Amino acid sequence: MFSKEKFQDFLAKLNTGYTPYVLILVHIMIGAIWVYSSPRSNVAFVVFISSLLTLYGLNTNKIFKLSAGLILALVVMPVLGVRNIFYLEIMFQISVFAALSLGLNIVIGFAGLLDLGYVAFYAVGAYLWGFFGSQQFYAIPYAPGIQPSDLPFLLPGDMFYLFIFIAIIVAALTGILLGLPVLRLRGDYLAIVTLGFGEVIRVLANNLDKPWNLTNGPQGITPVQRPTMPQFAVDGFNNFFGGIIGHTVSKADVYNVFFYLLALLVIVTIIQVVSRLNDSKIGRAWTAIREDETAAIAMGIPLVQMKLAAFATGASFAGAMGVLMAASRTFVSPESFSFMQSIGVLTMVILGGTGSIPGVILGAATVTVLNLQILQGFSLYLSQLRQSDAVIPIINFAWKNLSTQLDPAKYQRLLFGAILILMMIFRPAGLIPAARRQRELAADDEE
Structure with a gap:
């Protein structure tokens, strides 16, 4: 056996x-x-x-x-x-959500602060470059939809690189502003306040189109500039990989490769920062706060500074990725920063393993591939079957009579909820638990 x-x-x-x-x-x-x-x-x-x-x-x-x-x-x-440019899009999305998960992991996994409005910092970075990297500054006097199309851009597209660092600072300051009024809150109360903060940012982005049109309201800001792509980069890519790829690569394709590589660079940088923080005095202070705030204060850990540092560090990662996403999409909309986005990132952290750096990356990859590739792939396959005359054997049911309400893509939240329930029952520490969490579970099993 x-x-x-x-x-x-x-x-x-x-x-x-x-x-x-x-x-x-x-x-x-x-x-x-x-x-x-x-x-x-x-x-x-x-x-x-x-x-x-x-x-x-x-x-x-x-x-x-x-x-x-x-x-x-x-x-x-x-x-x-x-x-197949869709595969590159999936890898870019994995990189973006891995960065967001690593940032939220600092707040939740390291410091033990439940943040349900984390996507607000993502929105801060996106709208920062969306405003300064577009024509929106000159569209302020106009109502949404009636601004002239020939308005100039406020800044050149190559300022994008500088705004990645500016977004890190602005998002970190926003994280501190959020942290200051909630320092005395714990658990559910902290979660409710952060949830409200996330919704405030989204509602502001949705409604700051009057009396001055700062965000263009629900229509979003477009076009958002990308950095300049020199022709020699396109020619060089074609010279190196054109024969293997089998066709001439366009500038749009090279832009997709560029944003994918830039997202990877940001991810590697974030992993290095998080790893060093986790092994530093700051990381140990966050762990002490997560385990017992009262004991941490008694040990001389500055509670206020450490909590603010957790909020600021986690927020800065989201701000940088917000700029990257805005430039990649050339469009920023309030609908991209809903409460469900925060829940999605939280799902990635829990699925991978709170406090585990490789775990949250795996969680982000799993949820993204499941959402963008597997569920949508099944839905597309069912759509093709509905357009055919095929029938299900034995029961002789025609595929074209199958309701569109049964598309797997419509049940992603149900599936994610079921996955979380199963994880809590069978693997509560996540897919790749943090080393500390593994030791705790091993000690519990011995008892």
């Missing part, structure tokens, strides 16, 4: 010698070749993207992991992404 001990022995054998290296390379090659030959296959993309999890989980040396990761991120993914 195949017992748990035998399964663990089998996994241990896979993790010794050259076996993990071979498994990783085979997984990457199968996924990459499959996606290259079938660029519209959802299954192929899931197999390919899961190779990153294999690379992380199996026991290999750091040089191999780093080399394989760089080749995957900087060579394989751009090539496959340009062949």
Whole structure:
């Protein structure tokens, strides 16, 4: 009989010698070749993207992991992404939500402060560049929809790079402003106040189109400028990868690759910052506050400063990604920053494992792929079946009579809720628990 001990022995054998290296390379090659030959296959993309999890989980040396990761991120993914630009969009979305999850993880996972309005800081960064990087400054005297189309832009598009850093500062200050009035609150009361703050930001963005048109209201701000893309960058990309891709790459495609690579750079920077903070005095102070505020104060930890630092640090990550998203989409709208977005990011943190850096990244990737790739892929497949004359065998039911209310994409919140319930029952520490949380669970099991 195949017992748990035998399964663990089998996994241990896979993790010794050259076996993990071979498994990783085979997984990457199968996924990459499959996606290259079938660029519209959802299954192929899931197999390919899961190779990153294999690379992380199996026991290999750091040089191999780093080399394989760089080749995957900087060579394989751009090539496959340009062949099907939707894959590159998914990777960009994963990077954005991974950054948001890492920021929220500081507030919730490290400091233990439940924040339900985190997406407000994301909106601050997006609207900051949306206002200064568009024609909106000169559209202030006009009501939404009647401003002339030939208004000048306030700033050149290359100011985008500077505004990433400005957004970090502005979002951090906004986080401090949120933190100041809620320092004495804990638990549910803190969650309610932060939820209200998030809704205030969204409502302001939705209604600040009068008496002065600052945000263009529900219509959003467009066009938002992108940084300049020199022609030599497009030509160079075509010279290096044009033969492999199989067609001439346009400037729009290179822009997608550019934003994907820039998002990766931001993610790597955030991971370095979070890792160093977690191992520093500040990280240990956050942990002490999370476990017991009274004991933390008795130990001499400055509670006010540490809480404000958590809010400011988490907010700064969201602000930077807001600028990146605004430039990538060339459009900013209040609907992009709803309460459900905050809940979505919170779901990613809980699913991956609160306090765990690789865990929240995996949580962001899982939820994003499930939402954008799998559920929408199933919905598209059902839509194609409805347009055919096919029937379900045995019961002889025509697919064209299937209600659109049964589309899987419409039940994403239900599915996420079910996933969270199952996680709380069977794996409460998340997919990749933090080391401290693993020790706590091990101690509980021994007792």
